[in-house]
Amino acid sequence: MEINLYLIIGVILLIFFAAGIKIVRPTHRALIERLGKYHKFAGPGFHWIIPIIDKMYQVNVTERMVDAEPQEIITNDNLNAKVDAQVYFRVKADEDSVKGSIYNVNNFQWQIVNLARTTLRNIIGTLTLKSANSERGKINAELYKTLHQETREWGIEIVRTELKEIEPPKDVQDTMNKVVKAENEKIAAVDSATAAETVADGVKRAKIKEAEGVKQSKILSAEGEAEAIRLVNEAADKYFVGNAQLLKRLETLENALERNSKIVIPSGSDVVNLIGEMAGILPIEKKSEKK
Numbered sequence: 001m002e003i004n005l006y007l008i009i010g011v012i013l014l015i016f017f018a019a020g021i022k023i024v025r026p027t028h029r030a031l032i033e034r035l036g037k038y039h040k041f042a043g044p045g046f047h048w049i050i051p052i053i054d055k056m057y058q059v060n061v062t063e064r065m066v067d068a069e070p071q072e073i074i075t076n077d078n079l080n081a082k083v084d085a086q087v088y089f090r091v092k093a094d095e096d097s098v099k100g101s102i103y104n105v106n107n108f109q110w111q112i113v114n115l116a117r118t119t120l121r122n123i124i125g126t127l128t129l130k131s132a133n134s135e136r137g138k139i140n141a142e143l144y145k146t147l148h149q150e151t152r153e154w155g156i157e158i159v160r161t162e163l164k165e166i167e168p169p170k171d172v173q174d175t176m177n178k179v180v181k182a183e184n185e186k187i188a189a190v191d192s193a194t195a196a197e198t199v200a201d202g203v204k205r206a207k208i209k210e211a212e213g214v215k216q217s218k219i220l221s222a223e224g225e226a227e228a229i230r231l232v233n234e235a236a237d238k239y240f241v242g243n244a245q246l247l248k249r250l251e252t253l254e255n256a257l258e259r260n261s262k263i264v265i266p267s268g269s270d271v272v273n274l275i276g277e278m279a280g281i282l283p284i285e286k287k288s289e290k291k
Contacts, residue, residue: 020051021047062090119146
């Protein structure tokens, strides 16, 4: 009987001890309360608490993300824009921050979502739809600043905020798409005209170069002919003084002989005498006819 009693007591004590075993993972920190009051801070590892008397609350200290959920916001130019954002945060791992995340705010994750939604309405409500789309960095910065200031007492660190989308009404989106398309077509037309102008300039410069080449060729040819004429004139003045006309006749005769043309040359002419002299033959004197 006594053995059974000891066995029962031992089982009860074992269950009691097992019920007080708590393991805190490296990704968490914990607070231990005793009889409803804060007792101590618990880091990663093995911990034993008094069942029923003590209670442990664990908090995840890794970085997390919450979606602010899409919402309709009226912009400054009275357009309804569908806005969504994401907030990245974490509970700081020190004791005071963990205590703040439990004792200073009720469900900090839900609070962050609602605070982000309210902040977005306040920021985008002062902007036009166009400026809201073009100033996303400014919106992110203001959202981060507000959340950082409001969550400091919660032991929360806001890591970053990202504006996920700003979607205008469908009719406004269609109009914006048409404007963008028209601007792109305008840019394409300007680029095409610029390219055509560049090609035309290239063709023009090529023709100018070609004309300059032809001009230079003609100038050189004319200078060559002029030089040839000058040399011929010098030779004529030196060797055929006073016989310029005779020299011309010889040239004509030479050209005619090359073409096998028949030319009648009067006897006793200067041309015959000249040919004779060049061949070493004296001119034949005419016999006077007896009357």
